[in-house]
Every structure is written in structure tokens, then in C-alpha cells.
Amino acid sequence: DQQVKQNSPSLSVQEGRISILNCDYTNSMFDYFLWYKKYPAEGPTFLISISSIKDKNEDGRFTVFLNKSAKHLSLHIVPSQPGDSAVYFCAASDYGGSQGNLIFGKGTKLSVKP
């Protein structure tokens, strides 16, 4: 049973528009959420995170929204750029428990078209 779900395997967006990547989770014990970006043949790199005590975190073009009641988070990229084309992984942690064991979603492949 997947605890972190990214139901859209792919997303295509025009350059300059907004990209919205969604993630749902089932474990109410998760208290820290992260987004990682992965280019082909490279390891994931950290993008942005949010603690469960917040509902929004913004870093430049990237904003993560957390809706705890719906167990849903989303990553907004605006404006989208061709260099944003990559696979985006949502990850969750129950930090208070296991010293950083992250549970990953399957990823969403974002394609930003010029």
C-alpha cells in the first residue's frame, strides 16, 4: 500500500505558464514533506520542503502548499522554464520516529515546452 502517491506520471506545460504537481499521502504521522527533482542519469536533488506546522513555503519560483486535512500537497512552479523539465518526487517523513526515513512517491515527469 503506497503511503505517498503521485497519481500523475507525467505533465506537460508551456514555457512561462504554471506547473502544478500533486502529491497525496495516507499516513497522518508524516510531519515533514519534501520535493526532489531528478534529471536522467543523476540522483535526485532537494528542491523545497515544508513542515506540517505550515501550509505554504515559497522559494523563488517554487511554492509548496500543504493541506493537512486533505492529506495533500502540491508544488507550484511559476513561471515554468524548459530547464525545469525533470522527474519530480514527493517524499514524506515522520521525523520524530525514524531519523530521516523518507517515503517517496513514484514521481511525475514534467515537460516544459518552449
Add this chain to the structure above:
Amino acid sequence: GAVVSQHPSRVICKSGTSVKIECRSLDFQATTMFWYRQFPKQSLMLMATSNEGSKATYEQGVEKDKFLINHASLTLSTLTVTSAHPEDSSFYICSARDPLGASEKLFFGSGTQLSVL
């Protein structure tokens, strides 16, 4: 930022042979490293947690005698796939968390694509 180096990036081996994958933290000391496996179109799945100077902790369903983990120093963890079989073909990736970091974010190696013939 912190860097994790993983080697080799790709390996092809015959069934029955063993393959060793190295994971190094280059600019920080990692008392704990994590090993993941990813099958095509699947999520990264944690295999084991590697602890410096002690035994690794394996996730349920992961055979510790098949996937040998050694974390002999604060900057190096190795994963050895013993007697590899075609079903072990996968993308293996390691990660580490900077203990001085304030968040849960992990730094990942670039991964190793293992193909067992």
C-alpha cells in the same frame, strides 16, 4: 552544498557474480547512509539504513545476506549485491543526511544502474 558520490554509475555483470557499489560523502561526515532501489516506473524504495561502525538495518523483505552493507568509515558505505540474478537488475541509489543540516533533506548519489545478464 553537500555532495554524495556514487560509483560505478553503470555495471553489467553475469548471473552469479557479485557487484560492489560505493557511496561516499565528499564534504561531510555521514554516520548514517541510506540505500534505495528503484524499478522502472516505481518509487524509490528504501532497502537499508547503513550505520557507521555497526550493523545495517534492513527493511522488511530485503535479504541481508544478499545485499551486504559495510559502513566502515564516516564517509564511505558500500553495498555488495552477492550472487546477482537478473531480477536484481535495478537502479540502486544511496543518500546521506548532513548531520549538521537543519532539515530532513537528503543528498543523493547519482545512482548505479545494475544489469544482470
